[in-house]
Amino acid sequence: MKRRQFVGGLAAAASVAACTGEGPECESGAAQSSEMFEWSCVTSWPPKYPGLGIAVNNLAERVEAASDGRLKIKVYGGGELVPAFEAFDAVSRGTVEMGHDASYYHKGKIAAAQFFTAIPFGMNAAELNGWFYYGGGIELWRELYAPFDIVPFPCGNTGVQMGGWFNREINSAKDLEGLKMRIPGLGGEVIRRAGATPVTLPGSEIFTSLQTGAIDATEWVGPYNDVAFGLHKAAKYYYYPGWQEPGAGLELMVNSEAWASLPPELQALVELAAQAITTDMLAEYTHGNALALQQLKDNPDIEVRPFPDDVLRVLKGHTQDIVDEQSASDPAWKKIAESYYAFMNKSTDNQMATEVAFLNTRAL
């Protein structure tokens, strides 16, 4: 695998005959617009993983096509170039120009990054985009990542996820006590406070752990990804809704120097492509989840169930506590949380009067 080394300095791979930034050939607009770029994009997904992984491959192909080959992006699955979950560091250091993953993977470094993927009981996909593009969310995100030399872009959303697979019934909050569940991030801390034991497992170990009883439950994404993963063969109860991830937004990260090296037309193209992929990924999930959930409902070995309100109320209470505690000690978190919840609180009435009231007519 041959690729250009990108070690700080000039970020763009100039084509043989193109302007390199200072020569006289840069004086011609025509020469400028023939400048070529070959970028690498690392991800935390298995290569071409449905939804998450396909989306970034689509982004790369469509940017290459729309730039007439001027911006080529080679996409790497997790572990192919850098380990999964190390995309942030690779982009920050300039080892690669671009990365695609979920901002909450960086919570160890920047707790507030979680707001840009999903917060338990937080915003759904439509609201998150409303906040990102019209409520100041992207500006807060860029400010948060600037010290790491990363320019982030929203790029994809899974929609509201499912609550997960359980090998026992959850009839009250008491049933969470002692439960060993694979659930990362803030959701994990929430169930810990509810008496359960959150565990983190690589994707490859989830199925076996659930099947052997090493864990009692796991959340993953939604029917489209979960069925492909075989989770319905390892547990009986499939609970909803995904209180822990109500519309997980994915991120495209671009190294700041690499970004600055792109001419304005290719910057505009990357922004368009990232925003297009948000529509496209949510469409893929909306379609794929619909079909996969029907399969599960037709499967006599599976029970698809709502969490009892009592359970959701307890989980919501713990979430609120955690958000408030973090605000007390983390100014970046506090600033972002204030903007996030200010919009979400204003948005709820509209979501209930439109999406919820409308979808409820399906049962009439």
Next chain:
Amino acid sequence: MKRRQFVGGLAAAASVAACTGEGPECESGAAQSSEMFEWSCVTSWPPKYPGLGIAVNNLAERVEAASDGRLKIKVYGGGELVPAFEAFDAVSRGTVEMGHDASYYHKGKIAAAQFFTAIPFGMNAAELNGWFYYGGGIELWRELYAPFDIVPFPCGNTGVQMGGWFNREINSAKDLEGLKMRIPGLGGEVIRRAGATPVTLPGSEIFTSLQTGAIDATEWVGPYNDVAFGLHKAAKYYYYPGWQEPGAGLELMVNSEAWASLPPELQALVELAAQAITTDMLAEYTHGNALALQQLKDNPDIEVRPFPDDVLRVLKGHTQDIVDEQSASDPAWKKIAESYYAFMNKSTDNQMATEVAFLNTRAL
């Protein structure tokens, strides 16, 4: 106002030095990629109208930026170049290369076009996109428009709209009898069957007609557009949900010859831009509606109310009848309806388990 005449034949405005389709200058890739296009886009919106109109201006600006000026699109408000609602004919005839409006405006010509904007009690924005991009919807749409020499693209969505403004309470289906309401399209036919009188009015006459009592009710879009229009000053009751438009998808229309004349990279760019605008417009509405609905709820002169289930049930029954009757006499309608409802019916369980079940936790 100077613009190139586009009267069939070669659709692209080639720049002075560029390839014109057959000369020897076309043999060089470099010459090919400097070809320039100046297009006109007619719309049915007031110029820069919030949401609907801003979106197409954004599309034009972003395509010009991302193409480095190779594809310039001049956007015209309704009536500026051709009358509002005549965008379809102008694009079909090749008078202009591009148009932006809603496919249900063409129902007089092609009844089935309505499926691609909104059908009463039909799909929401997420489902419509799932069907468009992953369920074969776009292919059906292109087939429907091919005889008119138009290539359509989804380009924007308002989300679920509101049911409208009423100057009297609607407590049962009986209260619809004799009601004079501005409501176009299939929704109008539905309320006609419920005993009301649907009327069509230009946007400019709605406010006065409602205020003077010439009409008893009107639907428009949602709080973001309705408040800007002043409708809250002309009626007291604001009903939800917008059963008549549960996620109105807008369309970008490109004349087939103009489309074929674009080099592949500009075609890829237009497709990216249209899909990006779908995210962007829905974000604008999600944000704007949230804020405007709060204003209305804080206004003591306004009552924001849900339609009673009884009313929605009657309207849904009439909708089903109309859809079935049209299927019996219109093969194009039948073919599209079968695909549309096949996906929608599979999707409902997933929407209820995710969006609805999740948003219901806001009240816990």
